[in-house]
Amino acid sequence: MKRAFLFLIPAAAVLASTLTGCDSTPRERQEAVSQGARRIDSIADKAADKLKVAGNRAARFDSVSKVRSRQPIDKAAEATFANELLGTYSSIEQLTPTTIEPAFVQFMQEVRAKRKQWTQRDWDYATAISRRLNQQFRNIRLDIKGRDEIHIRALQTEFTALETGRDVKDLGQAVKQP
Structure with a gap:
């Protein structure tokens, strides 16, 4: 559900930008796109951090498992x-x-x-x-x-x-x- 929502934000921003493009200046549209990109970057950074933590924990689990399995x-x-x-x-x-x-x-x-x-x-x-x-x-x-x-x-x-x-x-x- 979150993933679908993440894709809807940029799509909604593009649609809103297109529909209101005549009512705004290029600088205003540029700022709206920049804000959207910053939001997406922030979400991507948080997801990457979570994946890194999960990967480290999985690696620790794997190494502990290997040590255990080597014990006679x-x-x-x-x-x-x-x-x-x-x-x-x-x-x-x-x-x-x-x-x-x-x-x-x-x-x-x-x-x-x-x-x-x-x-x-x-x-x-x-x-x-x-x-x-x-x-x-x-x-x-x-x-x-x-x-x-x-x-x-x-x-x-x-x-x-x-x-x-x-x-x-x-x-x-x-x-x-x-």
């Missing part, structure tokens, strides 16, 4: 997290063609239930578990039934969408924070 995953914490998310399927490397689909279902049910309380570090652990599940899936994929494979692919896609959504949400919050 604690294997004990990952095992605890795997037990929470996978329950009886937590021995990922032992999953078979008949148990891998229920493991993915269990994983995604827990992810859906707990994701709103998770920190970015919790997502790092969930991603590590997801990678291990995906690796086991690739290892036994040729022995998995077609309908189970399709369901697993849908669950993989859902996990990626939820994780990306959280990243976007956190980036948006970081950009808005003072």
